[in-house]
Amino acid sequence: MKKLSLFKAVLLVLTLTSFIPKPATDSSNSWIRINLLGYQPSSSKVAIWASKTNQVPDKFELINQNGKVVYTSTNIKSFGAYGPFTATARLNFSDFKTPGKYFIRIAEIKSPEININDEVYRHTADFALRYMRQQRSGFNPYLRDSCHTHDGYVLYGAKAGIKDSTYMDASGGWHDASDYLQYSTTSANATYHLLMAYRDFPQAFGDEKQANGLEGKNGRADVLDEAKWGLDWLLKMHPKENIMFNQLADDRDHLSMRIPKEDSQYGKGFERPLYYIDGEPQQRGKFMNNTKGTSSTAAKFTSAFALGSKIFASADENYAQTLAKKAMSALAYANIKKGVTQTVSVKSPYIYAEDNWVDDMELAYASIPLVDSKSWKKNAKEALSYAKMEPITPWLTRDTANHYQYYPFVNIGHYELSKLNPLMRQQLTQYYKQGIEQVWDRAKKNAFYRGVPFIWCSNNLTVAFTQQCMWYKNLSGDKSFTELEQANFDWIFGCNPWGTSMVYGLPNGxxxxxxxxxxxxxxxxYPIDGGLVDGPVYTNIYKNLIGIQLGEPDEYAEFQSDLAVYHDDYGDYSTNEPTMDGTASLIYLLAAYDSSVKTIPKEFQSLQGAIIRGKTTEKKIALVFTGDEFADGGESINKTLVNENVKASFFLTGRFYSKAKFASLIKTLKANGNYLGPHSNGHLLYNDWTKRDSLLVTELQFKSDLIANYSAMEKFGIKMGDAKYFLPPYEWYNQQIANWTSQMDKQLVNFTSGTRSNADYTYPEMGKAYRSSDEIYKSILDYDKSNPNGLNGFILLLHIGTDPRRTDKFYNRLPELIKQLKNAGYELVTINNLLKEEG
Structure with missing residues (x-):
């Protein structure tokens, strides 16, 4: 919570105003603002010209590191005055896609270095995760010391029969905002974001830390270690069905600045107060807060527990079951008294004044099917009813709001419910669009595309709005707001009036x-790497805060205005305090940008986002075998590969990897240097056979199933990073499946059409679909002879086993086929070799 208890602040109801400074005539009073972190080649790329003169350039140049002009453009859109600037303009260079390092030059004005590369966001999510780890309470791995180990004593627990000052274990979790208070509402939201980030973009995260945060791998992504740290604390905050706590400690925390050892200013030694959720108003300084129910916090518990249960199911079944039970009891708690639960303060009237709760209930009901799949229709219907109650998160329609009044700042429920129930997707995505249009109506009037209000934690709102734009685009396919989305992302990393990144230490230098x-x-x-600071506030807010005193001269003085201010100064608690929950949201966003869809190289053939053939200029063929329930050809295929000194690729389902009778074969194939990859966990049919664009699975089902496939592979020492390529079940998919695969930093592949090799599973009872081994063999040789490029780059798909009703097993012809292909000059390679990848 912000350090407001040190001051008597006055929050004014504000309207969006602008200030135009006196025009400057010196051309040095001009700047070019960019995303300091960089741009991906295929992304929207816009820099901002900002000047205290009246000048607007008519062209700009992109200069490479050798000083050569590589790009010149007149794609400049003028917007006039904004904040401290007299003239502003958008410099669009989106059509320049060549990776490298450059700077923009306009006359003698130069931008900072511009980095264009597919890898510009690589590892940034893990970098921001450092701040979360540093905020741990209990054992703090950064300090290598423990703190707040005596928490805490209960207040307001009468409804549960708990006497005031009763001790209950609540040690753990995260400190909230570089102070040491701890809130269930922000912690549950942060935990959900971390879990969601891993679920949606697992390959964005590494494993460099143990569960306690100290150095050393533990076989689990660090983001999951951090999410579990949050879940473990939430379990303590909901220890029984009739007990749930909303807050640990209060604004008495702000009496002094200190490293978090053990606090003793709360009247009971080292114990801190633990505030029970009773659904009734509680203390707010000399007054009472506006608590009206139990829903907002309890519903956040529900969704975090449910998603945690789903994600940890394969690694720790007992833990997952505990979380599932807690999800159900938390939902019951949310329904005790419907309404919002606000936080508590003792000395000041300032709190997290959350005022909405139906969005939390929507997400809760959308999450319950993760732990109770049989009730998904009922819960989806319930979730939609709450969605209709608040289709647009209220702050999106306003120029101002109270502190944390509409929290979380993005409605995650719309996103999750859209994935759970495709029939509801159109309505829910329209809700997202309506909110985006409200912000766009303000943003389109200025060069920075700034439509997010400058209230406290404006950076948190900016990250949330970027998420909403991204989710809307992914769910609807509508790219109308792509440039707006990128502008908000760019704002966080330096494309703002102050020209500074809002994330501590990112980018380096x-x-x-x-x-x-x-x-x-x-x-x-101590560096607080990865922490997202609050961000600029309206100048009217800043001026009415008593007690702010800058410790050093303001390095951004010439960029302050009557519109908004930002200071990199310890004395300004309103703009430069990092927050735990804002950083967690940023981690999700960075993981998403790091995992964005990548372009398939032109030398490869592709269909619906999957690579279906390698280079036609190289006489290489990848033999690919898929497997789910049968493996009768396994030993024969392995023997042939060894005898012929050939390596192949095996794409096997999670069910295949999990069968004990196949374990020896899998180990042998791996030991012999073959490529082993995923083929889905449950051999799902993703989309309709006749209507290819008609999905039969949700995004959540798809990603959860694929993660389960990789979990089964890990038992054989095959980690997600070792198997980039994914071959879909039934060899049937569409562009959306390819996109989801790419978001997980995997590449979808499929067989090359033209031969009958993939029909080696058919048997006579299938009638016209049946293909004999002779017919299959002939089709392969005929294709080679009749096509100019022959079988160059072919992904030739066969099966590791077939139904017993097929007695004419094609794998018995494999030795003959391989010899024939070798004689024709082909090199038989693994799929990663065919596609020029290492491994």
């Missing part, structure tokens, strides 16, 4: 926060 409102940096000079 650029202008990022160095003096945030944090005890770690202020007292000990």
């Amino acid at each position: 650029a202008d990022t926060p160095t003096d945030p409102h944090s005890a770690f940096t202020h007292l000990k000079k």
Whole structure:
């Protein structure tokens, strides 16, 4: 919580205003703002011209590291005055896609270095995760010390029969905002974002830390270690069906700045107060807060527990079952008294004044099918009813709002429910669109495309709005707001009036926060890598906050205005304090951008987003075998490959990997240097056979199933990073499946059409579909003879086993086929070799 208890602040109802400074005539009073982190080649790429003169350029140049002009453009859109600037304009260079490092030049004005590369966001999610780890309470791995181990004593617990000051274990979790309060509402939302980030983009995360946060791999992605740290604390905050706590500690925390050892200012030694959720108003300084029910916090518990149960099911079944039970009891708690639960303060009237709760209930009901699949229709219907109650998150329609009044700042329920129930998707995506249009109506009037209000934690709102734009685009296919989405992402990393990144230490060597409102940096000079700071606020808010005093001269003085201010100064608690929950949201966003769809190289043939053939200029063929329930050809195929000194690729389902009778074969194939990959966990049919665009699975089902396939592979030492290529079950998919695969940093592949090799599973009872081994063999040789490029680059698909009703087993012809292909000059390689990947 912000350090408001030190001051008597006055929040004014604001309207969006602008200030035009006196025109400057010196051309040095002009700047070019960019995303300091960089741009992906295929992304929207826009820089901002910002000047205190009246000048607007008519062209700009892109200069490479050798000083050569590589691009010149007149794609400039002028917007006039904004904030401290007299003239502003958007410099669009989206059509320049060549990777490299450059700068924009306009006369003698130069931009900072521009990095264009597919890898610009690589590992940034893990970098931001450092801040979450540093915020741990209980054992803190950064300090290698423990803190707050005596928490806490219960208040307001009468409804549960708990006497005031009763001790209950609540140690753990995360400190909230570089202070040491801990809130269930922000912690549950942060936990959900971390779980969702891993579920949607697992390959964005590495494994460099143990579960306790210290150095050392533990076989689990670090983001899951962090999410479990959050889940474990939430379990303590909901220890029994009739007990749930909303808050640990209160604004008495703000009496001093200190490194988090053990606090003793709460009247009971080292114990801190633990506030029970009773659905009734509780303390807010000299007044009472506006708590009306139990729903908002309890519903957040529900969704976090449900998603956690789903994700940890394969790794820790007992833990997953515990979370599933807690999800159900938390939902019951949310329904005790419908309404919002607000936080508590003792000395000041300032709190997290959350005022909406139906969005939390929507997400809760959309999450319950993760732990109770039989009730998905009923729960989806319930979730939709709540969605209709608040189709647009209220802050999107406004120029101002109270602190955390509409939280979370993005309606995650719309996104999750759209994936759970495709029939509801159109309505829910329209809700997203309506909210985006409200912000766009403000944003389109200025060069920065800024439509997010400058209230406290404006950066959190900016990240949330970027998420909403991204989700809308992914769900609807409508790319109308792509440039708006990118502009908000760019804002966080320097394309703003101040020209600074709002994330501590990211990117390295650029202008990022160095003096945030944090005890770690202020007292000990400890870096708080990855922390997202609050961000600029309306100048009217800043001026009415008593007690702010900058410690050093303002390095951004010439960019402050009557519109908004931002300071990289410990003394400004309103703009430069990092937050745990905002950083967790940013981690999701960074993982998404890091995992965005990549372009398939032109030398490969593709269909619906899957690579279906390698280079036709190289005489290479990848023999590919798929398997689900049968493996009768396994030993014969392996023997042939060894005898012929050939390596092949095997795409096997999770069910195949999990069968004990196949384990020895799998180990042998792996030991012999063959490529082993996934083929889905349950051999799902993704889309309709006749209506290819008609999906039969949700995004959640698809990604959960594929993750389960990889989990089964890990038992054989095959990690997700070792198997980039994924061959879909039934060899049937569409572009959406390819996109989802790409989001997980995997590449969909499929067989090359033209031969009958993939029909080697058929048997006579199938009638006209049946193909004999002779017919299959002949089709392969005929294709080679009748096509100019022959079988060059072919992905030739066969099956590792077939139904017993097929007695004419094609794998018995494999030795003959391989010899024939070798004689024709072909090299038989694994799929990663065919597609020029290492491994």
